Structure formats: structure tokens, C-alpha cells
Amino acid sequence: MSLHSHTKENYLKTLYLMSIDKDNVSINELAQKLGLKMPTVTSMMQKLAADRLVKYEKYKPIHLTEKGKKEAGLIIRKHRLTEMFLVEVMKFGWEEVHDIAEQIEHINSPVFFKKMDEMLGFPEHDPHGSPIPDRTGNIKQAVRHPLCDFNSGESVVITGLARSEDDFLKFLNRKNIGLGTILNIIEKEEYDGSMRLKHGKRELLLSRPVCEELFAEIAAGT
Amino acid sequence: MSLHSHTKENYLKTLYLMSIDKDNVSINELAQKLGLKMPTVTSMMQKLAADRLVKYEKYKPIHLTEKGKKEAGLIIRKHRLTEMFLVEVMKFGWEEVHDIAEQIEHINSPVFFKKMDEMLGFPEHDPHGSPIPDRTGNIKQAVRHPLCDFNSGESVVITGLARSEDDFLKFLNRKNIGLGTILNIIEKEEYDGSMRLKHGKRELLLSRPVCEELFAEIAAGT
């Protein structure tokens, strides 16, 4: 139950999230993401390496150790449980919860998050469809299919988002798209990769970049 | 809406709470309460004075300015709203909430605390009977009467506590005493100041120190 500073927790969490699709995080990329200068990140990597949280060698890319992944997972768990709590219990919109969760994820109180978990019925996903790590910090990372990989005629259900920035979430709100929304693919436009879809009784056009950031599955009973 | 560090917030809050019955807080007392050394506190007082949050002159006792009181009130508001939320919404025991609220009081999110306030129906007291400051940081500090000031034959209702340390709260739990508990004073023992009371159908003996830390009012309809 080792405790790390707020700051170290942010490095670990960010490193974890960046490693999901990259596996090879550079000092520069991490500095960009955290809004810090490279020397700051270098020196923190030396400290995290001393704590055995990252594997770090001069001029080489950074990797989380198993210990580091676990710690990161526990923070992400607190973040995502909090987001779920804010939406389900406190009735915030899914576009409002990130900044609050960003702060509450650093609260040190196992019983507090245990209670959240119980009240929510042990959820496995957050309000944006991202998986909630288990109590040991382990993430069950399911394979996710972007909407643009599906084909015309298919009926799909939205299960997750690649980004949760609030401008994207507000855009989806305006389009009435959320987790669980069922869309029928009318056609895919070859030229620009946009998709024409049926959403209930209405028709909808989504651009390629948007379709890449929506994850979907074939709708049940299709 | 000036933002202060976590650390400064703790100084302000502590100073406020200590000023309620003392009005004259010394560097030494504040250092004791915060678990810090005197020079640390001296140097912070110089900074808070520069921020116009306290009135401080060398070798003189410390006073919060109006600005300081307001800031402190807003932190105490967040603390007490949180305690209320933890008890009423999340169903924690009143002895469990202090440490969690101690952390959540530093969350910077007006909308988060606004939502709590709404969900709780704009409560005026926390789970220990302490007043919740209003949105401007103002505390309506009602006069409070310790149980030991009442007389035999009187029927009183418990309305607050002088201390909220969890050993005291657990003691009260064992005695089945909480806010709203009605007690009939059978007799006051002259020798040691203890009180014999009727609590429902059972009889109860409370020592003088306990009676000094329970606030009460004459029960309605008596």
C-alpha cells in the first residue's frame, strides 16, 4: 500500500495511459502530455526508476514495471470509479466529470472508494466506456473496434470512446449519441470515409475522424 | 475566487477553528495544532500576512482578517458539506467521515459542492451538529449550551458536539447517543459533576467531561 506523491501518481497514470497503444513512451512525449519541460521529466524518471516503478536507461524509452503498472492501475481505478459515481449517483453529465475525477483520484481512503464501488454495483466500465481496473490495479483491456471498421448494413451499438475531451463529449450530446446508442450503417462514403447512419428514426452523418473515435460492437439480436 | 495552496488552506482553517473560542491564537498553539515547529509557522504567517489573510506583527498574537475568515469559511463549508454527504448519501458512520472530508475539502470544483448541497437540501449543520458556512464563507455561530449547564428535571435534546474525534464518537455510539437524542436529567451529582439521565427506557450515567462536550437545548414540547 505504498503511498506516492500526487505528482508521482500523475506521472504513473499518464505513462500507463500512453503505453496502452504506444508501448514506447519517450521523455519528450511524456513531457508534452504533462505540460512539463524535458529535464523535469528526466529527473522524475530517475526517481521513479529508483522506486522501481519504471524501467529507465539514459537515452532509452520508458517502460512501467509491473509494480508501476499496478500503482497506475489503482489510480485509474479511482479515477474511473469516481467518474461513474459522479454520473450515476450525483447526476453529472459525462462531459463534466473528468476534471473532478482528476482531483478525487488522489484521495487516500480505501473505504471511500470501496463504498463508491458498492453503491455502483461493482461497475466494469466508466461513463465513457473505458474499463475500470480491479482492486489489484489490473485492467482487463478488451479489443475495441472503431466504428469505421464496420460495414454498411450492419447494426452496431456504441460501447466506448477513444477520447473523452469535453468538446468531443458535447458534440456527441448534440448528436444524441451515448454509450448503448444503436446505429444502423446506411453507407460508408469511399471518398472521405464518412458514414451515413440511422439513429432511431433520424439520419445522421459522421465524419471519418469521429468514426475513428467511437468504439462499437455488432448490436445484440442482429 | 483566489486559490491558495493546500497548505495555506490548512493554516486558515485551523486558525479559524481555533479563533472561535480563543480569539487570540499564538504561534505556539498553532504550531502544536498543526504538528509543525514554530519557525515554520512564523514564516507562513509572514506569507499569509503578505496575502492579507492574517494580521500579524512580530511577537504578537495572530488574527484572521475578514478576507482570511471568508477563505477559511469556504474551506470549512466544503469540509462540513462533505461530511454531511458522506453520512447522508454514502451512509458512512459519523465517526468515519472526518479524515475523508479533510482531503475532499481541498477539491477545487464549485459545481461539485453545489451538487452536494442540492442533493442534501441545503443543510445548515454537519453530522456532528456544527454549522455549515454559507456560500460566501459566513458562519452563523449560534450560542451553544453544554449539557452540564442544564438542571435536573429538564428534558433536553442533543444538538451538537464540542469535539468530533472518533474515539468520542465511538463512545457516543456505544451509549446510543446521537444528534436529536432526547435525554431527561434525573440528577446532577454535586461531587464530580456527573449526570444521571433517562435515555428512552434506560438509565445512563455521563461523567462531567462528557457533559461538557455535548451541546443541548430544552426539548420541544416540554
Next chain:
DNA sequence: ATATATTATTAGACGCATCTAAGTTTTTAT
């Protein structure tokens, strides 16, 4: 293959919040 650009590291500084050691002021006790 070498020059250039990019990325990363080292060295040294700074602000914050803390400490210890030493000295000063105020209070208390005799």
C-alpha cells in the same frame, strides 16, 4: 557520410514548506 535537427542529459537555480541551531523578546517566578 557528414551536417543538421531533434531528443535527452547535466548543471545549477528557484519557490514552497519544512527543519535545526542560535539568538532575541516577552512572560513568569522568585
Next chain:
DNA sequence: ATAAAAACTTAGATGCGTCTAATAATATAT
């Protein structure tokens, strides 16, 4: 009224997390 004790301040150091400036290593381009 003076000595002793307690409270307080100053000076200077430390750790954390950040920065800038200078230097070194790696990657890119011609």
C-alpha cells in the same frame, strides 16, 4: 527587580518539483 523559562524570530539547510542554459547523444536528411 532580576533571573529563569517560555515563546518567538532569524539564519541557514534540506527535499520536492519545477525551471533555464549549456552540453551530449541520437536520429534525420541530403
